Amino acid sequence: MKPTPLLACLSSLCLLGAATPALSDEIWVTNEKDDTISVIDIETMEVTRTIPTGERPRGITFSKDFSVVYICASDSDAVQVMDPATGEILHDLPSGEDPEQFVLHPDDRHLYIANEDDAITTVVDTVSRTVVAQIDVGIEPEGMAVSPDGKIAITTSETTNMAHWIDTETQELFANTLVDSRPRHAEFVKGGSELWVSAEIGGTISVFDVATQAEKTKISFEVANMHPDRVQPVGFEFTQGDTHAFVALGPSNHVAVVNAETYEVEDYILVGRRVWHMDFNADRSLLFTTNGVSGDVTVIDVASRKALKSIKVGRFPWGAAFRPTN
């Protein structure tokens, strides 16, 4: 039976009334081939709105107080600054050409941006909206990280196969360390004493001792019934207390769970196709992974290490960022 116009109207009013008081936290996902952001409501696990961005949005991160969101609009050659409440673009930051990925310095003011086409890392002051420094790095810089004390920034370069260590005082390189082929992502952990770098084609994560920049160990992955060539670690994030890392394994369509103390891989979780990046909810009990080829986000229950749900988003979801709303 078709609802009468009056009934339909009433029910939508009811929905509106119910939705207003309890705003829940969100996951923001950039859709690389749709030029949009999909906003996922963590309570309902549904997309509540889709926000237009510049061309080819990839890296996404919020300011410390979540008052603005920064978006790498790679093909617009800009970092866009958006008001997350309205979805309005406030202004663009100068970013250098083809910004792919970035990281916000703990001072909440400086963005370290990887310019993929230019073999440069650009440092931008988000307040004065000026370029503070440009640092020559290897070919196709991508992974970006800053140590918790803010003293070291890292750029990984995909074709040069290195982690470049930047002294944030002088904005100069002080070390360059080789990793396996196509490094994609870098994170400081354990209070900044360790640096982890994933190598997509190499199929490994290199763990560095930050004090000496020496490689401590290398983590390899093995997915059942999958040729090692297809097991390609990309993005990864750490659980509460840095006890475990969840590692996206690209076209193997799995996320690995790595014990960060023993460096052993404990589990593999099947997710969507070509899993790329991820972020947690507030208490890190849920993990949201972007699956580029299947165009969806998988929700993983961190405690049970089970995939709970797939959420359809835009085409080629790339980055994910958590936004609290209370």
Next chain:
Amino acid sequence: MSWRSMAICLAVTFCSSLASTPTDAQAADVTVQFVQQKVPPPPVLSNLDPIPEDLGLRGAELALTDNMTTGRFLGQNWTLEITQVEPGGDFASALDAALAQTDLVILDAPAAQVREAASRVAGTTALLFNAGASDPALRDEACSANMLHTLPSEYMLSDALMQFAVKRRWTDLALITGEGPGDAEQAAALERSATKFGLKIGARKTWAFDADMRRNASQEVPLFTQELGDYDLLLVADAANDFARYIPFNTWRPRPVAGAEGLTPQVWDRVVEQWGAAQLQSRFAELAGRDMQGRDYAVWAAMRAIGEAVTRTKAADAQTLRSYMLGPDFELAGFKGRPLTFRDWNGQMRQPIALTHRGALVAQAPLEGFLHQRTELDTLGLDAPESRCAAFKQ
């Protein structure tokens, strides 16, 4: 003088102008020779796709800048020397002059010159990279222990195409073969691959027309293809794409076309954009002002393979690099979605093959479901058990 030589020696100035600290000092000076035999382009009906003058060369230049960028952090100095031999020139003495400078030579030359090069370096420490000749024999009975191949063999290309035909259940094939140079070899590869994957080539015809097809393709091709009877897929062997471009949509029966036109197997193509390839494409276009083609890619891959081996071994002598490249630790990130390695039985670089049409990537071989005990990449081209290459056996 029948050949000329020049050098790109940016390495030294590039290095000193940057204030980056090589932490892992391994100071190595690496000189690579790019030796190219120029070939006059064959006469073709259409002028739409001219062969770029700088084909291949630009791939070497791009890889040089890639290698130098890594090298500057590690204290490596890279030099690329370029030797181009004009048609009818003295290839042999040009090669000898190149070998007098370095043991590392990338060749972009037809099969005859590649064979000659192989015989000249036999028993020496030189390491040659074949980036210009797809002749399967060079990887088989005529293989050389001093030569690796970054260009796929004709068999790898035709195997890729046949995997797609199997996948789509296009089991009955027809074949048109031209009379130009390389056409018969392409046809032979298609025949071999059809047998390998259990497909049947029913009707065969030879394209012997000399009329200008821009005017009358629509009149000639329907009648010409009517005699082929029925089939699922029409294969066209036409190395220069002389007539093949006029076949699609003009066939008597509405059937897809593959091989030289329609669905084509490619080592590299402008339509490849996944797996980070968009970045390689845009870096190449910025350097060369045109799209990257297959031979550019093969030359690029050779130069990058040398770069990767130098970085990982901290050595610059050809034999150390050769052992490393043929060993289990070598892998090159080649923007094809999986690491590229070398077959240790004949020196062929393993690599996925793109199946494309003019507007998009259709699929990438090896296709899902074609299994192999070692790696699915070895479902393409000559495999170890059938190899007649003895030079790589110790």
